[in-house]
Amino acid sequence: MRPIRLVIFCALVLTILVFSLFAGPRMINPFALTGMDRDILYSIRLPRVVVAMLMGMALGASGAVLQGVLRNPLADPYILGISSGASLAAAFGLVTGFSIFGGLTVPLTAFIGAFLVSVLVGAFGWKRGGLWPERLLLAGIGLNFLFSAVLMLLMSISSDEGLRRAVLWMFGDLSMADWSLIPSASVFIVIGMGITLSRSKALNAMILGDEFAHSLGFAVQRERLLLFVAMALMTAASVALGGTIGFIGLLMPHIVRFLLGADSRLLVPASAIAGGAFLCFADLVGRSIMPPMELPSGTVTALFGAPYFLYLLRRKDVLSM
Numbered sequence: 541m542r543p544i545r546l547v548i549f550c551a552l553v554l555t556i557l558v559f560s561l562f563a564g565p566r567m568i569n570p571f572a573l574t575g576m577d578r579d580i581l582y583s584i585r586l587p588r589v590v591v592a593m594l595m596g597m598a599l600g601a602s603g604a605v606l607q608g609v610l611r612n613p614l615a616d617p618y619i620l621g622i623s624s625g626a627s628l629a630a631a632f633g634l635v636t637g638f639s640i641f642g643g644l645t646v647p648l649t650a651f652i653g654a655f656l657v658s659v660l661v662g663a664f665g666w667k668r669g670g671l672w673p674e675r676l677l678l679a680g681i682g683l684n685f686l687f688s689a690v691l692m693l694l695m696s697i698s699s700d701e702g703l704r705r706a707v708l709w710m711f712g713d714l715s716m717a718d719w720s721l722i723p724s725a726s727v728f729i730v731i732g733m734g735i736t737l738s739r740s741k742a743l744n745a746m747i748l749g750d751e752f753a754h755s756l757g758f759a760v761q762r763e764r765l766l767l768f769v770a771m772a773l774m775t776a777a778s779v780a781l782g783g784t785i786g787f788i789g790l791l792m793p794h795i796v797r798f799l800l801g802a803d804s805r806l807l808v809p810a811s812a813i814a815g816g817a818f819l820c821f822a823d824l825v826g827r828s829i830m831p832p833m834e835l836p837s838g839t840v841t842a843l844f845g846a847p848y849f850l851y852l853l854r855r856k857d858v859l860s861m
Contacts, residue, residue: 545799549810553817560589560820565831591717592823592837593816595781596788598729598774600815603789604796604808605736605771608743609764610673617775617789620661620680622654624687626779627710629653631691647721647780651728654776657683662768670761671768712785712838714823725777732774733812735766740804743767747804785822785838787845788815794852 561581562568568577568585602617609615617623630650664679665671736743742763745753750760778785792815793807800810819837822844826835 542800549799549814553813556817556821556824557589557593560592560824561585563824564828587719587722588714588717588823589820590722591781592714592819594722594725594729595778595785596792596814596816596819597812598732598778598815599785599788599819600792600811600813601733601736601808602771602774602778603791603815604793604804604811605743605767606789607793608747608804609767609771610677611747611749612673612677613794614790615677616786617771617778618784618786619684620676621657621683621687622661622680622772622775623779623784624684624691625657625660626650626654626776627784628687628691628694629656630779630783631694631710647725650783651776651780654779655772657687658768658772658776662765662772671764673764676768710784710838711836712783712841713834713836714782715827715834717782721781725781728773728777732770732772732777733808735770736774736808737805739763739766739770740808743804743808747802783836783838785819785841787841787849788818791845791849791852792818 562570562585564585566577566580568581573581599617603615606615606617606619607613627650629652630646632649661676661679661683662671664683665676667675742753742758745756745758746760746763753760753763775789792811796807796810796814800806819841822837822840826837826840829835
């Protein structure tokens with residue numbers, strides 16, 4: 541049964557990617573490309589799909605990792621305050637007109653903000669030579685509230701144009717996606733994904749408890765630190781690419797567990813692929829439903845994700861890892 545589900549899963553992902561490239565306000569016939577079609581496809585659609593895929597992959601994999609590290613099925617990459625820190629840093633640049641790095645200013649400030657918050661959360665979560673899930677969670681929640689409050693204060697005193705740009709970015713606006721951001725963000729995502737996949741056996745053991753992982757010979761605190769660093773790198777790179785996108789890191793691991801099982805060796809890469817496909821679908825809906833206006837992708841993921849999350853809460857096995 542699982543191989544059949546895996547085939548259906550892969551076919552669905554490929555279908556979404558094809559539609560993301562060729563569907564939209566202007567339909568493109570891949571067998572009869574005009575000059576304008578080529579410009580739209582290679583200059584707008586393709587980088588947008590690549591950015592959406594990278595962001596979704598980073599968030600999906602980060603969600604699977606964090607739910608395992610914290611042993612909390614409701615954990616999300618943004619629950620540790622990473623998104624609020626990145627949003628605050630990026631919004632500061634947007635509303636103040638800070639543009640020392642040109643078009644790369646917002647992504648760079650967002651990445652720096654996300655990374656610094658990750659370090660801060662790790663520092664608060666460190667005790668007796670290691671990271672402790674409860675301390676990480678509480679530190680993240682506290683910092684999230686703090687940075688969100690400062691962000692609201694900053695936005696309340698900003699100009700109308702700066703405010704609008706900041707709001708669009710925070711809701712995951714992919715309309716400005718281009719090739720310039722992809723290489724640098726890809727490096728961090730690949731590094732984070734590589735660390736995660738190499739420690740997938742340890743993650744499986746840690747989900748069953750620290751004592752069980754110790755009995756199998758894993759250094760739990762070292763493994764938790766490595767996985768936390770991997771999650772922070774992927775989440776920071778995702779936020780830098782296109783803002784904050786909710787529900788992907790929370791929902792995709794649950795969907796993949798239901799379809800393909802809970803083995804982290806398959807769960808992490810499948811959650812990444814599912815997250816990328818879901819964000820491509822959300823972006824397609826956002827730019828197609830009310831042309832020429834576009835809905836931010838984060839809004840679309842929330843519209844689809846929130847009802848499905850409520851449905852998951854009705855299932856008896858939703859709180860099982």
